[in-house]
Amino acid sequence: MSAAYLEVAGLKAAYGDIQVLHGIDFSVDEGQIAVILGANGAGKTTTLRALCAMVSTEGSIKLAGEELAGQRTADIVRRGVAHVPQGRGTFPDLSVEENLMTGAFVRTDAKVRADVEQWYETFPVLGERRNQAAGSLSGGEQQMLAIARALMLRPSLLLLDEPSLGLAPMITRSLFEQLTAINAAAGTTMLVVEQNAALALGVADVAYVLEAGEVALSGPADELAADDNVRRAYLGY
Amino acid sequence: MKAAVVAGSRQHRQRQVIGWVLFAVVVALIPFLIADTYSPTIFGNRYTVGLGNLSQAIALMVAILGLNIATGYSGQLSLGHSFFVGSGAYLSAVMVSEFHWSYLSTLGVVVPGLFLFGVIFGLPALRIQGLYLGLLTFAVAAVFPSIIRLENVANRTGGSNGLSIESDLEPPTWAPLDTVTEWLHAIPGVGSRVPDGLTGRQEEAVYKYFLLVIMAMVCFWLVRNILAGRVGRAFVAIRDNPLGAAASGVNLAAYKTLSFGISAAVGGVAGTMLAMHSGFVGPDEFGFSLAILLIVGLIVGGSGTLHGAVVGGLAIQYVPLWSSQTQTLPGTDVALEGPYGAAILGGLLIAITFALPGGAAHGFRRIKSRLMPVAPQPPGR
């Protein structure tokens, strides 16, 4: 079996004395979309934070064969890992445009400017408000900005923490359509934590179900969507 | 690990009672042990414990307790509590020395007066928040000495020279202080620490100590009861989530000003206690250096805990004192000349912050839960 793009083994994470992840293993192939499901407190957000060294961790995290564990967040970002944190991933005091520029902070190439314009095309509302403080945007607009900000890195791996949080169902659907389009166009590998299991399983290639800090179920997304336990617990039918 | 005792069980209550009795015995015995200026020598430096210092520490505990209500519990950053302490001290001092009131009766003016004062002080806090409030109160604290020195009031306050209070706190004749001392002295072993009878000055110091302890206990008990109930919950709610508190029907304006009122009243009592202790008030004793010390004591002890005020009071009394008494580099003959005391104090502040991030009270609680675990009462009983 060839090594996957993202290969996580025995990942443990703790906040102070409280152990949240008890050694989980999972992998995502290049260009795939993976989704992590689970109840509140199962450790989904912690998993994403652990990948970016935002919590203290143990275990192995390999990205394209290179070990990320033990590296600092800033260096992991330079490897092309972008993270949209839960809720507010924007800089409220900076303008929309400055938010996008900040997303490309570690890039040194000349195409940053062109990318900014491209995101204004994709999300026209951001273009209209380019000089407005990000904090004055609505929740949905901020979420768009956060995602565009993350993609300004031109990441090879995009981590999304509950992108649908607080968004209207319509907007959520179009957001997921955008994400699949980006995945198809740029081949960006994505790892998504999502409460809207039906929607997430619809776009994902593989899925993992976390329970109390351990992987309870895993497999191709369509198989899990058909699994009785998953349907009862997360899909509600 | 020892088996955990269930909260509220007989065993747990027994242990609490034993704890309190031990505490009471220690508090009652300490003045006799250190009345004879106990000053141990450590690494070639002499450090005084001194009953007078301990009494002052007790007054400072009450001052921190007051600050704790506004800042620790209600979350209103006040760097100006020295203003209330100073006002209480000067009110008592003027009434005692000019109008010949007794100290305790001045509390009848200090407590309501300072409460009102605190409420007025709290009104701007309804609008001004966070660090802005902190800076404003800090500036107010810095102003206090110049108000005392104003020409219009200097004839009463003594201006820059301060005011010596002409009143002796002599122990009543029925207090068997001397007798107790002699008994203690007769105990073999420990007794050698206790002097064979007290001089007049020592008797006065011991008497003052007990007065201050009783006043402090009353303050702590009252504050504990206020905070344990509805009012306390409202304060904490305001600190943790003002919006949520307001949405749950907490009247923000009323409770914020109330917290400043109570906080100032307690601070005023602390001022009265300081005046009682030293028999002297001076303008610079209540300037912004006291304001800083109080906030330091609050955080070192543990913000938002009552035990923290006790630890904090001891810390801000003894740490600066012992720092300035360190005359040679510990263990050597190298003399330390210049303002090393302040430097040591600063170093200790940083070290304490490193070692006990949640304050001493938090650290103690962790150690205690390790040694004597208490399990919460199981549900459904």
Place this chain on the structure above:
Amino acid sequence: MVLGALTWVLGVFDISLDKLSNGELWLAQVFRGLSDGATYASVALALVMIYKSTGFINFAQGSLALLGVYLVYVFSVEQGLPVALAVVCAMVASSAVAMFVERVFIRPFPPDHVLPLVIVTLGLLLIIDSAVGIVWGFRTRSLPSMFPSGAPIEWGIAQLTWRTIGNLGTVFAVVGLLYLLLSRTKVGLAFRAVSSNLESARLVGIRVGPTLGFGWALAAAIGTLGGALVVPDLLLEPSIMLRVLIFSLAAAALGGLDSMVGAVIGGLVVGLARNLLVTFLDLSELALATAVAVILVVLLVRPTGLFGSTRVERV
């Protein structure tokens, strides 16, 4: 009736109309106020720099400036360098000290827990102030000014001295440069990103620690410059910056803790208010109290200072 009230007010404050109608006195106090205000403004700027990036007040800011001013003294008086060069050297040296202090004492703490950090800066205040006292003693010394003495413009007792002009010019230049640095450079963007959202700043690859260290260095350099402006008017001794710090804190609160323009205007207002009120209302004992009263009034009307931003955040 209005007239009666007015004369009563004048009587209470012991104001003589002679004084009030003395234009030269007015002008003289305005000049002095502006000069003082410029120095408060520069230390306030340093405070604002740290507040913007970390969200807390660095109480050791005045002490770092104090150290810087003593270094100016060493470089200029003891080593014989030209004053302006000595100031530059001292700014570099105090930046280095500030970066060291930030690295050793500040960075080990989580940056979003403000209270322990405030205590640490109070501890640093005590340590640095007494270190200065230990090294240089408590003898007062005079420090030469960067600017020539004399006044190019005079109206009777009102003199617009080179020093006043120099102080004001320096402060405006500093604000201009800082503005360019923060709004036009990548370092500036990183700095503002860190202050706006720490976690997201980390997640876009900004090295938060060094960015904050840079902020400390810059603030210390500005503080040292401010000290080098203020001290020649007074005398150099170890407690000098504590007084300046209080007025600068007032200035920062007045202008708005996160506004650099506010720091400058706050500094000038505090400087003017202090000089004018003290002269015309005869309130020498209440110099500080008047400053406090001004701040109280301003903050009651605008709780985040004249130019401070209320955080815009939609839920």
